[in-house]
Amino acid sequence: MTSYAVVVPTLLRDTLADCLAALAAARGPRPGEIVLVDDRPDPDPAPDALAHALTVLGDLRERTTTVATGGRGPAAARNAGLRAVSAPWVAFLDDDVQVGPHWCAQLVQDLEEATPDTAGVQGVITVPLPGERRPTDWERGTAGLTRARWITADMAYRTEALMEAGGFDERFPRAFREDADLALRLLDAGWRIRKGRRTTLHPVRSASRWASVGQQRGNADDALMRRLHGPGWWDKAVAPRGRIRRHAAITAAGAAACALAAAGHRRAATACALGWAAGTAEFARARIVPGPRTRDEVTTVLATSVVIPPAATWHRLAGAWRHRNAPAWQEVAR
Numbered sequence: 001m002t003s004y005a006v007v008v009p010t011l012l013r014d015t016l017a018d019c020l021a022a023l024a025a026a027r028g029p030r031p032g033e034i035v036l037v038d039d040r041p042d043p044d045p046a047p048d049a050l051a052h053a054l055t056v057l058g059d060l061r062e063r064t065t066t067v068a069t070g071g072r073g074p075a076a077a078r079n080a081g082l083r084a085v086s087a088p089w090v091a092f093l094d095d096d097v098q099v100g101p102h103w104c105a106q107l108v109q110d111l112e113e114a115t116p117d118t119a120g121v122q123g124v125i126t127v128p129l130p131g132e133r134r135p136t137d138w139e140r141g142t143a144g145l146t147r148a149r150w151i152t153a154d155m156a157y158r159t160e161a162l163m164e165a166g167g168f169d170e171r172f173p174r175a176f177r178e179d180a181d182l183a184l185r186l187l188d189a190g191w192r193i194r195k196g197r198r199t200t201l202h203p204v205r206s207a208s209r210w211a212s213v214g215q216q217r218g219n220a221d222d223a224l225m226r227r228l229h230g231p232g233w234w235d236k237a238v239a240p241r242g243r244i245r246r247h248a249a250i251t252a253a254g255a256a257a258c259a260l261a262a263a264g265h266r267r268a269a270t271a272c273a274l275g276w277a278a279g280t281a282e283f284a285r286a287r288i289v290p291g292p293r294t295r296d297e298v299t300t301v302l303a304t305s306v307v308i309p310p311a312a313t314w315h316r317l318a319g320a321w322r323h324r325n326a327p328a329w330q331e332v333a334r
Contacts, residue, residue, distance in 0.1 A: 002089060002111040004156065005033035007081030009074050010095035011040055012049045015205060021056040022098035022201075028105025031091070034064040035081040041071030075168035075178040078152065082159070082167055091156040093200075094175070097125075099154070100199040110196030111156060119161035119191035120183070123154030124199045134292045137301055138211060142204045149238055150183035150193060154200040161191055169228075171326070177221040180237045184229055187236075209300045216311040219244060220319025227326040243283070244316055247309035250279035254310070280305055 006023065010016050023034075034057070038050055054061050067084055069077045078092055089111050093099065100106070103123075110121045127143045129135045135143065145151060152175075165185050172178035183193055222244070225233045234241050253275040260269035284305035291297050 001029055002108055003032045003087045004089040004091055004107065004111060005035065005085035005087040006031045006091050006093060007035045007037065007078060007085065008093050008095055009037045009039050009077035009081065010050075012038065012053065013095055013205075015096040015203075016053045017056050018098055019093065019095050020053060022100075023093070023103070024057045024060050026099050026101060026103040026105075028102060029108050030060065030063070030104060032063065032087050033085050034060060035084045036064060036066045037077040037081045038066060038068045039071055039074065039077040040068075073170065073173040074152075074175045075172050076170045079167040079170065082162055085159065088159055089156055090159050090162070091154070092152040094153045094202075096202065096205055097153050098201040098203070100201065103198050103200065106196070106198035107156060110198055114158075114194070115192065117190070117192050118158070118194060119186045120150070120155060120157045120193040121196040122150060122193065123156070123196055125151065125153055125202050126199060127202050127204065129204070134290065136291050136297050137287045138207055139204050140290065141212070141215075142202065145202055150179050152179045153202055154198070155179065156196070161186055165189065171224060171323070172221055174217060174221060176218040177225050180233075180239060181225060181228060184233065184236055210304065210307075212304050213307050213311050216308060217315050219312050219316040220322065223316055223319030224323045224326060226320075227323045228328055230328065244312055246279065246283070247312040248316070250276055250283070250309040251313040253279060280309070283309065 008016075008019065023031075036050065036054075050066060054064060054066075057064055065084060067080050069080050081092075082090060091107060107123075110123075114121055125145050125148075127139075127146055129139055129143055145153060162182075165182065167182075168178050169181050172181060186193065222242075225237075229236060233239075253272045257269050257272035257276055260266075260272060284302055287301045287305060288298055291301070
């Protein structure tokens with residue numbers, strides 16, 4: 001029977017206990033090893049939090065080890081977990097998911113059906129959405145994970161393949177694009193990645209009103225993906241292109257309106273301001289119409305729709321500058 005290890009990077013969010021409880025309750029062959037990677041930048045304020053979370057593992061606690069990485073990001077945390085295991089397969093789980101009741105049995109079946117040239121087998125992610133109303137913009141964004149390829153919310157990789165690829169690229173500091181980068185490198189090296197049958201639940205976690213603005217930092221990671229995999233990486237990864245070009249146009253119109261107004265060119269400034277307003281209104285409408293349209297949701301979307309275009313543009317430009325000298329990964333491989 002195929003043996004496997006489980007690696008869970010965590011910031012010790014409240015969701016970790018539910019994640020580990022679901023893993024402990026899942027039926028089927030148990031993981032030979034479990035590695036919890038504590039990636040908190042400063043774990044001192046709650047030194048017993050991880051030990052408390054471990055109590056839900058029951059008899060699996062004896063197979064569990066912990067590693068601290070000091071806040072270096074999920075890519076570095078997964079690499080640390082990878083170095084700590086010896087099983088031929090390693091299954092990565094995020095700390096905010098809950099595996100299905102038969103996950104262990106289904107995972108082993110997925111792995112045993114993998115051909116020798118299969119590097120990874122992805123789990124099936126489900127996101128519960130409210131049935132009594134339309135989902136919010138944040139909920140719809142989370143639901144997009146059900147269509148995403150290669151996400152490490154539930155992704156099992158052959159340990160040998162990961163070692164050959166050098167693991168995750170730690171230049172990706174967030175839980176964004178580091179999974180697609182690894183998958184593209186494995187596929188280009190001749191490995192295959194397929195979808196399995198096991199299921200994992202990804203609940204929508206609570207988030208602040210401005211969470212969507214913080215997500216715009218991912219545009220810097222898109223800039224790194226372009227440097228590493230070329231301008232066609234979107235098609236290779238089957239990833240949505242997003243609205244970065246529209247965001248850049250809206251931001252440019254707003255900046256031009258301010259500059260022209262300061263220079264006394266009122267007509268030109270007015271024209272640019274109208275362009276900015278039209279672009280912002282279209283963006284807000286696209287996010288409001290599919291949602292519940294409550295006062296709180298509309299207020300949140302209107303406020304963030306003003307801030308997101310310049311934030312996205314800034315992070316994209318900052319990322320392009322930061323990674324301007326990053327060579328394509330094929331060049332590094334040679």
